[in-house]
Amino acid sequence: MNDSGSHPRHDEDRWNRLTEKQRACLDLLIDHRTSKEIARLLDISKHTVDQRLNAARDSLGAQDRNETAFIYRQLKQIYDRVTYDAVEVPRRPALVRSKFPNGSPPNLMDLHDKAADLGRPSSNRFSFRGLWRRDHNSPARVWIMTAMLVVTLLVLLAGLGIAQALNQLISG
Template identity: 45%
Template sequence: MEGSQTSTADDRLRWDRLTDKQRACLDLLLERKTSKEIARALGISKFTVDQRLRTARAVLGAAGRDDAALRYARLRKICDRIAYHPVDIPAEATIVPSDFADGVPDAILDIRESAGIAHPSGGPAAPSGKIWRHDHALAARFLIIAALLSTLIIFLAGSIGIAEVLTRLLAG
C-alpha cells in the first residue's frame, strides 16, 4: 500500500466508505491536531471525534492514528481529485437593432428610475448630480469647493464659540 499512487478498486471502495464527517476529522488529523483541538474546530465533542476516527481507522484498515493519517493522505491524493470540465465559451455577442423610435424604451420601467440614478432623458437624478457633475468647468468646481470649505469653517467657528460659552457657564 505504501508508495503506490495508482488507484485500485479497493482504494476507491475505502474512500467511498468514509463519510464527510470522518474526512473532516481526518483532514484535521493530518494537520497533527489532537482530538480536543479537532473537537473545538468542528464544534463537536471529543468523544464524537474519537468515535469518528476509530470508525475511519477500521475503514482504512489502520492500526493507529498515525497509520490512519498516512493511509488517508495517500487515499486523498489518489481519490480526491477535482475533475475540471472545459469551460463553455459563449458565442460572440451580436448587436440587435432596437424596435424603439429613439432607441430608448419609455414605456418600460427603467430600473434607474426606482434607484434614483440620473436618467439620460433628464429624469430623476442622484442628489449630488446637480451640484458636482463631470461636465462642470474648472472655475465652477473651484467655486463649489470654496463654498464647501467656507461652510465648514463657519460650522467649526460656531462649534468653537458654543464650546467657549459652555465653558464659561460651567466655570461660573
C-alpha cells in the same frame, strides 16, 4: 498496484466508505491536530472526534492513528481531486459595419450632446442625486432644508385633511 500496496478497487471502496464527517476529522488529523483541537475546530466533543477517527481507522483497515493518517493521505491524493467543468470558449465576435460615412469614427471633439445645447439635463426626469452633495454652500443648504421642511408640512397637512374628511364621512 498503487502506493498503498493494495488493489485500486479496494482502495476506492475504502475511500467511499468514509463519511464526510470522518473526512473532516481526518483532514485535521493529517495536519497533526490533536483530538481536542479537532473538536474545538469542528465544534463537537472530543469523544465524537475519537469515535469518528476510530470508525475511519476500521474503514481504512489501519492499526493505529498514525497509520490511519498515512493511508488517508495517500487515498486523498488519489480520490479527492477537484473536478473541473469543461472550459467554454466564447465565440469570436462578429464584425459590425460602421455607421460613419468613411468607416472611421468622427473626431470626438466634434460630438455634441443635444440636451446640453438646449441647456437642460439629458434625462427627462428630475434627479435628487445632486441635493446631497457636500460642496453646497451654506445658503444652498438652508434653501434645501427649508424646501424639505415645507414639503414635509404639506404632506402632513394633506394627511390631516384626508383623515378629517374620512372621520366626517364615518361619523356623519
